[in-house]
Amino acid sequence: MIVLGSCLKCDLRFVEAAAVCPECGGALTREERTGRGQVIAATEISVPPAPWTAPHRLVVVELEGGGRVLAVPSGPLPGPGEKGAVERGPQERLTWTAGAGAPTRGARASRCPRRNGAATVRCGDLGPTLGASFEGGPPPLLLRSGPRAS
Amino acid sequence: MTVAILSTGLTPFGKRPERLEDLLAEAGRQAIESGPSSSSAPDALVVGSMSAGSLAGVESLAPRVADRLGLSRVPAWRAETASATGAGAFQLGAHLVASQAFERVLVVAGEKMTATSTVETTTVLSRSLSPQEVLHGATMPAMAALVSQLYLSRYGLPIEEVAEVTVRNRACSAHNPRAQLTSLVTKEEVNRSRMVASPLRLLHVSAISDGAGAVMLSRSHDPAEVTVRGLGQSTEVLEVVARPLEPVGFRATRRAARLAYDQAAIGRKEVQVAEVHDAFAPFQLIDLEDLGFCGPGEALRWTLEGRGDPNGVLPVNPSGGLLGRGHPVGVSGLAQIIEVHRQLLGEAGAMQAGRP
């Protein structure tokens, strides 16, 4: 499962841990994705930073359900349009595998309160941990009923 | 309050033996000594460098430069806005004058990038990316490659044709006495150069370089002076892949341009020459669109038609740009301003734009 931060005000979705939306300062919620998606850009780097070794590859994946992530492909450099799945590996790194069958059933749908009409999350509830580092670490989100933050 | 550019200084770019603070002092001294005879020493100093500590092993840069210029008594600050550092330092200096806090401000910016290995330099520069991207081994060229690919695929543009940006900029830098790269290159050479981060090849990427520039700013007293009409700056969400893709480009550039156009009370059609941030060849195309000179996806055709050539409708990077001049990251923004200043004065020599 991939967890994205999602802004209730401007719709920005991102992976980086944040307490507020980096674009507009708005309140955040978390959205979950199966990890399935499609490569929209890929590159092979000849001089990667340590500790990576050449050739190092990176892909941008458009996730099913919305949102994009950067990931390291497990195999050869994929072409744009390749379908597969992103999985979280050691040190929270995301790995792309072509054709991988992340579960389509049983995956939780988006928990965005605005989109399912349940509740509103305020900036301070999320602390600094929303995003990639959220999974498996911090306690469940504290959702508060009330008007949508703006 | 109108802010004037009284004088400028610019060192040659390339692999330089001097220490960073000596390069900065060299440029600063040029600006001080080439100013009008009526001008006196600056009463404030702004020094820009992106990664002086990591790349040149030096901190407390502002007082060091002040020392070398005999300016230790004046207030001095360091500015940093990643690869826009030179322009950021200029903006701060201009605001210091415009606020009437100071009469005359010397802005100096520079970078020393060749004292470290290419891997070290690349690693240091990558630290300005988002932690999420660094975690995955991203570099500046890698993120540029991904953005470029999204741009090219969005508009169905072939990377092979983007080589023309380098070819044309290198044709300009051949006339630039301070440029790092002064030899002409062909489209074939660009497209055969080694891959750095696919689809970007070596000749699509601006060179690691050393250099410094300086500008003396003052309250304007003479209508003949070149003055600052508008300034704009913006940042953008650090996580590159999170940014909106429609249009593919840089919202920071679009916001900064809008601010500058609005402040200057002009439209893009009144711009007569432009220096844009071609750190990577496709970025020149994206810049042209973000600055409003071309519609989305139109910049490559516009470029191939020669409209941005030195004798075109809007000369773009007549200095050779970063692709020709080299890209000491902390000074490139200021070097662009200095080159434009010389264009406006008609003092750009063989690089002068607008000639038939």
Ligand SMILES: [Zn+2]
């Ligand atoms: Zn937002």
